[in-house]
Amino acid sequence: MLAVQQPTEVPSPLSVPSNAPEHCPGTESELAGKSAACAGCANQEICASNTPKGPDPALPFIRERMSTVKRKILVLSGKGGVGKSTFTAQLGWAFAADEDVQTGIMDVDICGPSIPTILGIASEQVHSSSSGWSPVYVQDNLGVMSVGFMLPSSRDAIMWRGPKKNGLISQFLKDVDWGTLDYLLVDTPPGTSDEHLSIVQYLKESGIDGAVVITTPQEVALQDVRREIDFCRKVGIRVLGVVENMAGFVCPGCKTESQIFKPSTGGAKKLAEDMGLELLGSVPLDPRIGKSADYGVSFLDEYPDSPATTAYLNIIDRIKEILGDA
Amino acid sequence: MASQETPVSRRLKLIKHVIIVCSGKGGVGKSSVSAQLALSLHASSPTARVGILDVDLTGPSIPRMLGLAGHGVHQSSEGWVPVYADGAEARLACMSVGFLLKKKDDSVVWRGPKKNAMIRQFLSDVRWGELDYLVIDTPPGTSDEHLSLLEHMALVHDRLSAVIVTTPQAVALMDAMKCLSFTRTVSLPVLGIIENMSGYVCPCCGEISNVFSTGGGEDMARRENVPFLGSLPVDTELVTLLDAAEGAEGKDEKNSAQPNESAERSFRLLARYQRTSSADLMKPIVDVIMGTLPLVESSAQQP
Numbered sequence: 232m233l234a235v236q237q238p239t240e241v242p243s244p245l246s247v248p249s250n251a252p253e254h255c256p257g258t259e260s261e262l263a264g265k266s267a268a269c270a271g272c273a274n275q276e277i278c279a280s281n282t283p284k285g286p287d288p289a290l291p292f293i294r295e296r297m298s299t300v301k302r303k304i305l306v307l308s309g310k311g312g313v314g315k316s317t318f319t320a321q322l323g324w325a326f327a328a329d330e331d332v333q334t335g336i337m338d339v340d341i342c343g344p345s346i347p348t349i350l351g352i353a354s355e356q357v358h359s360s361s362s363g364w365s366p367v368y369v370q371d372n373l374g375v376m377s378v379g380f381m382l383p384s385s386r387d388a389i390m391w392r393g394p395k396k397n398g399l400i401s402q403f404l405k406d407v408d409w410g411t412l413d414y415l416l417v418d419t420p421p422g423t424s425d426e427h428l429s430i431v432q433y434l435k436e437s438g439i440d441g442a443v444v445i446t447t448p449q450e451v452a453l454q455d456v457r458r459e460i461d462f463c464r465k466v467g468i469r470v471l472g473v474v475e476n477m478a479g480f481v482c483p484g485c486k487t488e489s490q491i492f493k494p495s496t497g498g499a500k501k502l503a504e505d506m507g508l509e510l511l512g513s514v515p516l517d518p519r520i521g522k523s524a525d526y527g528v529s530f531l532d533e534y535p536d537s538p539a540t541t542a543y544l545n546i547i548d549r550i551k552e553i554l555g556d557a
Numbered sequence: 558m559a560s561q562e563t564p565v566s567r568r569l570k571l572i573k574h575v576i577i578v579c580s581g582k583g584g585v586g587k588s589s590v591s592a593q594l595a596l597s598l599h600a601s602s603p604t605a606r607v608g609i610l611d612v613d614l615t616g617p618s619i620p621r622m623l624g625l626a627g628h629g630v631h632q633s634s635e636g637w638v639p640v641y642a643d644g645a646e647a648r649l650a651c652m653s654v655g656f657l658l659k660k661k662d663d664s665v666v667w668r669g670p671k672k673n674a675m676i677r678q679f680l681s682d683v684r685w686g687e688l689d690y691l692v693i694d695t696p697p698g699t700s701d702e703h704l705s706l707l708e709h710m711a712l713v714h715d716r717l718s719a720v721i722v723t724t725p726q727a728v729a730l731m732d733a734m735k736c737l738s739f740t741r742t743v744s745l746p747v748l749g750i751i752e753n754m755s756g757y758v759c760p761c762c763g764e765i766s767n768v769f770s771t772g773g774g775e776d777m778a779r780r781e782n783v784p785f786l787g788s789l790p791v792d793t794e795l796v797t798l799l800d801a802a803e804g805a806e807g808k809d810e811k812n813s814a815q816p817n818e819s820a821e822r823s824f825r826l827l828a829r830y831q832r833t834s835s836a837d838l839m840k841p842i843v844d845v846i847m848g849t850l851p852l853v854e855s856s857a858q859q860p
Contacts, residue, residue, distance in 0.1 A: 309615070309616050309664075310583065310584055310616060311582060311583010311584040311585075311616075311696075311697045312582055312583045312584015312585055312697075312724075312729070313583075313584055316728075341698075341700075342581065342697070342698030342699050342700050342735070343581045343582055343583070343697060343698055343732040343735065345728045345731070345732070348727065348728055348731060349728065385731055385734065385735075386734045386735065386737075386738050387735065387738060388581070388699045388735040388736065388738040388739040388742065389699065389735070390699050390700070390703070390704060390739055390742065390743075391700060392669045392700065392701050392704060393668050393669030393670070393700070393701055394669070396700070420583075420697070420698060421583040421584070421615075421616060421696070421697055422613075422615035422616055422696060422697075423615045423616075423664045423665065423666045423667075424614075424615050424666070424667060424668060424669075424672070424701075425668050425669055425701075427666075428666065428668060447584075449796055449800050450621065450800045450801070451588070451589075451618050451621060451622065451799065451800055452584070454618070454621060454661065454662070455616040455618070457662040458615070458616065458662060458663065458664035458665070459664065461662055461663060461664040462664040462666055465664065465666065466666075480757065480766070480768065482759035482761060482762060482764055482766060483764070483766060484759060484762050484764035484766075485759060485761050485762035485764065487759065487761040487762070489759060489760050489761065489793075490793070491757055491768065491791055491793060491796070492796060493793060493796060493797050493800065495797060495800045495801045496800075496801075516768065518766060518767065518768050518769070518770075521726050521728075521768070521769050521770065522770065524726070524727075524728055525726055525727035525728060525770070
């Protein structure tokens with residue numbers, strides 16, 4: 232006889248609890264359990280109770296789920312739009328190029344998930360099974376999880392405050408059936424706030440192998456990246472190195488290289504020196520990188536001759552070397 | 558209940574228009590557009606009074622862009638004194654968490670509730686005075702900061718409006734769409750969409766390369782029936798200007814108290830900004846914004 236097991240339900244991020252009254256203020260609201268609409272709701276007591284919570288009950292489950300994941304790498308940057316998601320995707324594709332290497336990508340940018348588009352799987356959905364939510368597979372050995380798969384339409388905005396975002400991140404770690412992985416890459420949103428603190432807190436026990444910090448050459452980006460490195464030091468995450476993106480642009484007309492984002496303060500090289508970190512490499516700005524991301528194809532496979540591909544591959548080799556996996 | 562006053566509404570009573578600059582995506586140029594908007598509004602009339610509030614708490618860029626890095630905020634009996642970018646003239650007030658940090662590289666590692674409290678203080682405790690425009694620069698996303706802003710300014714909702722900044726790539730447009738959905742959900746009138754980084758002119762041969770593709774912002778505006786304000790190409794001159802704007806670092810912290818020197822420096826920033834090609838492109842955008850603001854707001858008052 233087959234045992235009937237209860238699948239873990241995939242939540243709809245836009246809804247309030249299914250049994251909530253009509254004007255439910257939302258379980259994360261300050262009025263939860265206290266507003267007029269809450270009178271008579273079955274969950275009122277839970278919402279209204281302010282009892283301090285003990286250690287997160289999810290932690291043991293996360294530890295168990297993560298015990299089959301060999302390496303966990305964060306991709307960070309204080310600044311937005313410097314190419315975190317693009318780099319994460321290339322890194323994922325490069326790892327997965329080896330058929331025997333199992334790779335996972337987890338997108339914790341809840342308000343602006345780009346990973347599904349960049350990997351060309353934007354219209355996929357998450358399925359649930361008895362062993363948890365099944366990631367979306369780009370290829371046999373590259374599984375992806377992102378909030379983008381859970382929205383009815385890509386137009387929908389997720390307007391969540393911190394605690395709700397943290398809840399979803401914990402579920403990504405606890406309820407997703409990652410299986411046995413050689414690498415789990417975590418793509419983060421810009422800044423140093425809830426998402427970053429949560430991922431670090433949840434993975435503390437299982438251990439984070441390191442963080443790759445992405446930047447662009449101009450000072451306005453570098454100052455945010457310095458803050459991100461300061462954050463890594465505060466929470467005790469090893470920084471594997473710094474990647475400089477969008478460095479130099481070769482005009483397709485006259486082949487002259489010019490600096491769109493001028494390294495007025497010495498760029499990533501100076502930053503790495505000042506902070507005592509390794510500069511893993513500089514990737515030139517190639518408009519085809521952005522195009523590939525828009526169309527959801529692998530830049531490394533599409534344009535193997537581009538100088539940017541060489542730069543990417545060198546960086547990825549260096550990361551493997553630092554991790555001792557080369 | 559609606560007429561109840563809060564410290565925020567009391568403080569914002571003398572502010573005529575609040576423009577929130579947002580975009581779902583990071584690094585598309587919200588801060589530089591905010592800075593340009595503030596500078597252009599400032600230059601629009603010799604008496605225009607403009608404020609710029611940076612609520613990107615974990616990545617404040619405005620102080621550096623306006624050449625105010627290293628300044629501190631002073632307390633007065635009437636609240637925090639904003640840093641004036643134009644010194645003695647005091648027509649361009651600026652406030653950012655960057656002014657509160659002891660060291661500029663310190664990271665601000667805060668969860669939502671703390672960010673919420675900081676934003677409330679920025680709105681209620683800063684002595685903005687009388688302003689024609691308050692430009693608010695936001696972080697990427699649609700989360701704590703955005704919800705807090707709208708929550709705290711609920712009583713002055715009829716004076717709020719938004720400008721959405723995007724770049725032409727599909728990835729950025731998708732996030733901009735989310736941002737637009739957000740403004741609709743919270744019924745925040747949108748003044749229009751600005752497409753940034755639309756093309757790059759090679760300094761060597763003058764050929765225009767669409768580094769991040771082109772036209773996407775305009776298409777989106779048409780599709781969603783939102784005004785399209787204009788495109789701004791990548792302007793390396795502007796990048797350099799906003800990047801290298803001289804800060805007061807290393808100098809005496811009381812620099813802001815020496816109006817002459819500060820005024821002169823900021824005058825230079827404005828003068829240099831007005832020589833960039835972006836300033837010329839920004840002018841019609843600002844004219845449109847100034848023209849539509851009263852219309853948008855009067856329609857917002859009639860529910």
